[in-house]
Amino acid sequence: MPEIVPAAPATVEVTPEKELPAGQRANRLFFIDNIRWMIIILVVSMHAADTYSPIGSWYFVDRKPLSTGTLLFFAAWQMYLQSFFMGLLFFIAGFFVPPSFDRKGATRFLGDRAFRLGLPVLFYMFLLGPFTEYFVAHSWNSSRPTSFAKEWIKHIRNGQFLQENGPLWFCLALLIFSFCYTVLRGLNRRASLGSELWAMAPRTQALIVFAVIMATLTFLVRAERPPSWFNLPLRDFAQYVLLFSVGILASRNHWLPKLSYARGMHWLMLVIPIGFGLWLALLFYGGAFRGQGSFYSGGWHWQSAGFALWESLTSVAIGYGLLVWFREKYNQQGSLERFLSDNAFSVYVFHPPILITAARLLHNLAWPAILKFALLTAIAACGSFFLSALIFRRIPGLRRML
Secondary structure (H helix, E strand, C coil): CCCCCCCCCCCCCCCCHHHCCCCCCCCCCHHHHHHHHHHHHHHHHHHHHHHHCCCCCCCCCCCCCCCHHHHHHHHHHHHHHHHHHHHHHHHHHHHHHHHHHHHHHHHHHHHHHHHHHHHHHHHHHHHHHHHHHHHHHCCCCCCCCCCHHHHHHHHHHCCHHHHCCHHHHHHHHHHHHHHHHHHHHHHCCCCCCCCHHHCCCCCHHHHHHHHHHHHHHHHHHHHCCCCCECCECHHHHHHHHHHHHHHHHHHHCCCHHHCCHHHHHHHHHHHHHHHHHHHHHHHHHHCHHHCCHHHHCCCCCHHHHHHHHHHHHHHHHHHHHHHHHHHHHCCCCCHHHHHHHHHHHHHHHHHHHHHHHHHHHCCCCCCCHHHHHHHHHHHHHHHHHHHHHHCHHHCCCHHHHC
């Protein structure tokens, strides 16, 4: 919401680029940067799909009746993305935690995380989110004419701002995970999670066991239909916590160079044709076409258990496959890739108002929903990257945060 000839030595530098001195890009894992900006573009596409698809929620929707084929397209796109893309981001985030903590120590590590993760959350909650809701999405409704200032004050006084961090819930979750990691390291100062037990990169059997554990925990959490606290999608947290933890293990034990390219490609070849067939069968026999769609999202239903298993296996398969494919085939950067990497986080923060504005402009375009979705994704992604480079990352104060 996933093992071959090593692509790089096990001692490769894994310092995030924002922590490197200017101009120092040597010894970087460029394929990780490329995965990150690719996932940010997929996030934009997910929210573009939310605009036209009845699946999911978004600030502004432009939904019309869809044919069965179109609905299946959106369902497949959104469910496949949800199965792996945020989980893979948590894995990557976890991968960079141990070296950062070792280099900085607990106090500086948490201070850095508070700045790089906490400040963007506060910025979105108190400024960008309210601006988006009032001026762009028009999702703040009042029974009588009012002003932004009055609505903003009401937004704060009624506590609604606590749930209004938009896509920045990811940063809030990472801040919480980083704090928990710091506490655990403080309880056992010698703990490194690097040992002979974990030295070997996971093979097929271990990956399957891991996916089954993830599916079981996900099903159990969703069975109780947890509420959304601070906009955190707790129903998916079993996957996120596990993949963040595995990212830490991968960093400590230098797994990335050891992962098998052949195994990763086999996983991808299984999850695309066979996984898609199983997904269709799960929908058909589980009653998704007969008004029982809610059975897949939680509760003590076999459909929810089946979907959790499909989702977890897909997450592992696609995550593993993308890691080894990018490592082998896309572990370099030219000027375009550097541009995308430099602006990826800013796009993640600022894309909602840009995407919503584009969706409003496309409202009267009489195109099929799939074509409008593709066009909206392209406009929102390109617009967000260029506005990030030209404006957002040039603003004093924002520049350091982004």
